[in-house]
Amino acid sequence: MTSPDEAGRQERPEQPDVILCADGPMLVRGDHVVQDADGGLHRTTRPISAICRCGKSGVPPWCDATHKVIPRRSA
Numbered sequence: 734m735t736s737p738d739e740a741g742r743q744e745r746p747e748q749p750d751v752i753l754c755a756d757g758p759m760l761v762r763g764d765h766v767v768q769d770a771d772g773g774l775h776r777t778t779r780p781i782s783a784i785c786r787c788g789k790s791g792v793p794p795w796c797d798a799t800h801k802v803i804p805r806r807s808a
């Protein structure tokens with residue numbers, strides 16, 4: 734028997750589970766528990782969640798788009 738998650742992957746095999754945005758967040762698909770740098774656990778149940786990679790978010794570990802107003806790291 735195919736699990737709902739496996740069924741979803743078969744329907745969308747071309748869609749990655751994790752997307753790294755240039756100078757922006759890491760997008761993760763599906764339910765996850767994210768551990769922050771202090772060991773705090775944060776559960777997400779959203780279809781897609783944005784995890785901050787710039788370290789400047791006001792709502793860590795989630796991206797709040799602050800990365801858009803800080804200098805770019807990549808050319």
Ligand code: FES
Binds near residue numbers: 756787796798799
């Ligand atoms: S990546 Fe968006 S606020 Fe850090």
